[in-house]
Amino acid sequence: MHTPALKVAVAGTGGLAQHIAQAALLRGHDVLLLSRNLQEHPEIHQLPVIRVDYALPDSLSTALKGMDTLISTVTNTSAQLALIDACLTARVRRFAPAEFEGLLECRPLACPPSRNRFDVLARLREEKHRLDSTVFVCGLLMERFSPGGLVGSGICSPRGHLKGEGELLLDFRAARAWIPAGETRACFVAARDLAAFVVAALEAREWPEQWRCCGERLTMEELVRIAEEVRGRQFEITETMWEDLNDLHFEKEEKGEWGQACKVDMLLAIERGEFDFAPAEMEVPGCWRPMGLKEWLEEGWRNVDLGDAALESQLEKLDATTLRATLLSIAYPKAAKKLEHCIYCHVTFDANGPDAEMCRVKHFGEPSRGTFTCCGTTYEEEEYGEEEWMEPVEERMPYCFEGPHRTVPWEKGDMRVLDDDEYYYKEDGEVFEDDGRKRWWEELVKDVNFQKLRCGEKIS
Known part of the structure; x- marks a missing residue:
């Protein structure tokens, strides 16, 4: 059965917003991007875009007039609350907030002051009878492991923490990993697969409170093993117990080292299962085949020079005795790791x-x-x-x-x-x-x- 075209608005112009807009266009929907600054992302000019001001309610409600669904990728709390008000004024039927993260029930009650996201979720529950909504729980984006991280892949701006290359779990370039100890699991998904899932869900008759989107579910050991296989090198692995992570988090907060505190906080979230979940219980319309992490890493790093070829060239020039001594001095600087x-x-x-x-x-x-x-x-x-x-x-x-x-x-x-x-x-x-x-x-x-x-x- 052919699904009628929907009028879909996407708030934001970053990489995820563009993926969603492109996926919606491919499925025949009418798409409109909402942007505060048309000059910030010149690559979006090929997409329908309108400039809005989140501080002006009339600006938003006018832009949303006639829209069926609004998908937000703007994480600012005030902006999202303004979008909810505008949806109610313009009689938009559905709204998906910028909550592309972990399970709601596993998130701590306390959240960073800069992003009181629970205010947004509480408001949506209050307006559920007038504005249908869902949260797309997606785990961790694979783009975190891309060259340049979330910023380098265009998913988000460089403002904030844990957005650069190698800042969470894996440093693919340096062949290092810092993971929670034990049998911890997490779900991973590529941004374009998440976008395809979100767009397919637009055609569902009912929206659950949260919709689980999992590309691949892996233990931390499996995550590192895949990265080592693609990288062709053994990773230097640091495993930290839950109690030690708690102590370290307190220590970093006491010292005001907010970047490190944020990293440890994410490791704690992974350890408590915030990003580990079963696939969606409801069937998603359309054919959705997400990419696995191995395939994604191979594609993302295929044309990146990691310096291995130059190193191999230099090593080939050394005689066997010098090569053995060089490798041993690097691998075992003081005492051999066992x-x-x-x-x-x-x-x-x-x-x-x-x-x-x-x-x-x-x-x-x-x-x-x-x-x-x-x-x-x-x-x-x-x-x-x-x-x-x-x-x-x-x-x-x-x-x-x-x-x-x-x-x-x-x-x-x-x-x-x-x-x-x-x-x-x-x-x-x-x-x-x-x-x-x-x-x-x-x-x-x-x-x-x-x-x-x-x-x-x-x-x-």
């Missing part, structure tokens, strides 16, 4: 680095009657009330074990108890004092089922 996999917390760590002592295993049993069923550790049960409140015991005592990583299972004799309060463990012939938080190791090394507990069968 990457290992911990069979209990499942983190890759440097056996010669400070993170070798950072194994943390959460309780895998339930707290019951003042005792954790997994390890037998006891705790004081508290009365909960409005006047005297304590955080849940799972937050007060989150870990069964904190100590050194292990690449082989603990065995009988690796730990022994000297008295009721002092616990010791033995490793490589040395005896170390502990603070009493390894009780479950002492118990489990005596258990015939201990071997079954490693590598994820019960420990998450």
Whole structure:
């Protein structure tokens, strides 16, 4: 069945707005771009565009007269609230705010003062009976990993943080990655695929409160592996635990290092699952086949000189002895990195680095009657009330074990108890004092089922 052409307005003139406008034109819709400055993006002159002033309501309502749908890519809160008012005045049927990010229910209640986006969402809920709306949840744009990042790909202006090349998760050019530790997942999508999804959704009869658009869902390990495969090099990987990210975020805010604080905040958002979701439950009209990350990276970096050819040319001139000495001096400037996999917390760590002592295993049993069923550790049960409140015991005592990583299972004799309060463990012939938080190791090394507990069968 042929869908009648819709009159679609797109607020903004950046890369995402242009992708949406082009996709709408390809599907036969009438498109109008709203711009504050016609000179800022000369490349949009091939598209229908009108100049507006977000501070003048009449300017907006006049431009939107006769429009069926408005899609905003303008993130400024005041501008979006003005657009909502203009839609109501001009009797626009549908509105999609500039919320092309993560799941609404996973976002923290506190948000940056410069962008009180919850005001926009609250207003849309208030006007739901007069103005239909949805939020397109898309995860992370693949353009973050492009040459020049979001700015270089034309998605946004350079104002703000985390918009340049290599500023989040992957630095493809430098072959480096900084990711949350563990089995964290996130969804990724290319901007043009997101635009095609948004335009296809225009033809749906009903809009849900949020529409999930996922190009590819990956673990952080899969993300790095794909980047290494395309780059042809092993990446230098930094993995950081949730608790360390929290501490680092507080430290960066205290020092006023807002760029770094924003980066750590995004890593925390990824860790808590804000960008991890299943595909849309509702069927999107049309045929939507998003590009995978590997294909996107190959296309985005195909014609970029990364300097590898020049390096290879120089290395070919060296004799075998000099080449070996050169590579060893680069790879092992002081002490050789020895990457290992911990069979209990499942983190890759440097056996010669400070993170070798950072194994943390959460309780895998339930707290019951003042005792954790997994390890037998006891705790004081508290009365909960409005006047005297304590955080849940799972937050007060989150870990069964904190100590050194292990690449082989603990065995009988690796730990022994000297008295009721002092616990010791033995490793490589040395005896170390502990603070009493390894009780479950002492118990489990005596258990015939201990071997079954490693590598994820019960420990998450």
